[in-house]
Amino acid sequence: MRYAVLGGGKRLRPLLVWHACAAACDRPKVCLPAAAAIEYIHAFSLVHDDLPAMDDDDLRRGQPTLHIHTSEAMAILAGDALLNLAFAALTRVNIDPAHCLRLVEELTAGCAGMISGQIFDSLPKADPAIEDRDRLERIHRNKTGALIRAACRIGAICGGASADTLSALTTYANDIGLMFQAVDDLIDVEQLAEHTGKRTGKDADAGKLTYPGLLGVEGTKAEIARLQAEAVAAVEPMGPKADPLVAIANLLATRDR
Amino acid sequence: MRYAVLGGGKRLRPLLVWHACAAACDRPKVCLPAAAAIEYIHAFSLVHDDLPAMDDDDLRRGQPTLHIHTSEAMAILAGDALLNLAFAALTRVNIDPAHCLRLVEELTAGCAGMISGQIFDSLPKADPAIEDRDRLERIHRNKTGALIRAACRIGAICGGASADTLSALTTYANDIGLMFQAVDDLIDVEQLAEHTGKRTGKDADAGKLTYPGLLGVEGTKAEIARLQAEAVAAVEPMGPKADPLVAIANLLATRDR
Numbered sequence: 001m002r003y004a005v006l007g008g009g010k011r012l013r014p015l016l017v018w019h020a021c022a023a024a025c026d027r028p029k030v031c032l033p034a035a036a037a038i039e040y041i042h043a044f045s046l047v048h049d050d051l052p053a054m055d056d057d058d059l060r061r062g063q064p065t066l067h068i069h070t071s072e073a074m075a076i077l078a079g080d081a082l083l084n085l086a087f088a089a090l091t092r093v094n095i096d097p098a099h100c101l102r103l104v105e106e107l108t109a110g111c112a113g114m115i116s117g118q119i120f121d122s123l124p125k126a127d128p129a130i131e132d133r134d135r136l137e138r139i140h141r142n143k144t145g146a147l148i149r150a151a152c153r154i155g156a157i158c159g160g161a162s163a164d165t166l167s168a169l170t171t172y173a174n175d176i177g178l179m180f181q182a183v184d185d186l187i188d189v190e191q192l193a194e195h196t197g198k199r200t201g202k203d204a205d206a207g208k209l210t211y212p213g214l215l216g217v218e219g220t221k222a223e224i225a226r227l228q229a230e231a232v233a234a235v236e237p238m239g240p241k242a243d244p245l246v247a248i249a250n251l252l253a254t255r256d257r
Numbered sequence: 258m259r260y261a262v263l264g265g266g267k268r269l270r271p272l273l274v275w276h277a278c279a280a281a282c283d284r285p286k287v288c289l290p291a292a293a294a295i296e297y298i299h300a301f302s303l304v305h306d307d308l309p310a311m312d313d314d315d316l317r318r319g320q321p322t323l324h325i326h327t328s329e330a331m332a333i334l335a336g337d338a339l340l341n342l343a344f345a346a347l348t349r350v351n352i353d354p355a356h357c358l359r360l361v362e363e364l365t366a367g368c369a370g371m372i373s374g375q376i377f378d379s380l381p382k383a384d385p386a387i388e389d390r391d392r393l394e395r396i397h398r399n400k401t402g403a404l405i406r407a408a409c410r411i412g413a414i415c416g417g418a419s420a421d422t423l424s425a426l427t428t429y430a431n432d433i434g435l436m437f438q439a440v441d442d443l444i445d446v447e448q449l450a451e452h453t454g455k456r457t458g459k460d461a462d463a464g465k466l467t468y469p470g471l472l473g474v475e476g477t478k479a480e481i482a483r484l485q486a487e488a489v490a491a492v493e494p495m496g497p498k499a500d501p502l503v504a505i506a507n508l509l510a511t512r513d514r
Contacts, residue, residue, distance in 0.1 A: 048337060051310075053329035072310035073379060076333065080305060080340060081372045087344050088365035091358055098354035104361055108345035115338045122330060 020155025031158035044082035113146025145177030175231035277412025288415035370403025402434030432488035
């Protein structure tokens, strides 16, 4: 569990918990156990996604994945234990019990969304009536978006946010969640183009829906700009307290790895 | 998830939630979401335990295990989703939020105990200073016992049990948890003896610690009788409300499958 959680990563989701909390109140430290909880869920999802029966990845962040480092059985159990530990951490957030219980609800929603997105992504085109663009957004709103949404909402609830603030942070989260995935797709295409001269990345090769595959590279860049502007507009009215959230949106829009 | 949860089983754990709650209050229906939560955790643990990287079982309750019925990837995801769903169910127990949060704590403790027991059971003898008898009890107190304890304590908390009642139900749970495993071991040995003339079951063959392996068949029967008496003595002072719990203890002590 330590190997999976402490092996690096951007810590994007706990940062979102912290800054959403700091945008809503003056004592953001209260959210720390919840920030850890979100990172445990993220770590659990990576450990299970890397398993041979799933994506079968041997390396993550330049290190052997957990099932290579230990065994498949231990990786399954460590992932399960991290998922469970996340809820244990939430119970240690020192806020009103009714609000703390809302954190549990938000985390279960985020985690269920993430898993359903994963399943929807793995299954053959389940409903031909759904357009590719809708399908792509539905997958990403869940697979990547649900946990980012949970991070922002959990931070906001820890900070005792008003309904308006919670709603603004939810819009922000939805936008950066989709943007995160669009940028991922773009990096995949552009880095492969750079290194091999091909215009398609591994996801496109595997027949997966991607933003560049659907909208083209220029269309994807335009969509990223639109989502970035919408995310920033949602939180700017909160003033300087929301500056770190604006910075995160801008950073995520322009990252190249 | 439906396949894993609705495919049968004794429903022992939700029954314990119900009857622990009924022993503590007059409106046991309040515990139903929590009873479902405990069964989701049990179902998740069976799905993951059956995986090829774990026990590699093809059949459970006479039906194909989930990874045979669908795929390994879907079984991993369904197990994860059931673990998560358990916490979602707990948030729907209609009691005081502070008490509901205690349910989350109890379930995380039960689930963590179960997983740690599984890990402790899989690892080579971690600490040679620990005697086999201590090691066996430590494994079973966690692997089987932790979730049975969580079931009884969660039922009690749903029913607003006093500290004394909670303590009595915890003693009861600890006893029937160990007894459950001792009976399992005994059935394994006796059925194999019946069918093959051998005096050892598959666990003993695999070099695993078992009650009959440590105490012999007669010693195991004596230990079962001792645990049964202790469990019954713990709840009998509660009067007729605890009759179903006494019946469950007696049933578990004498079951032969």
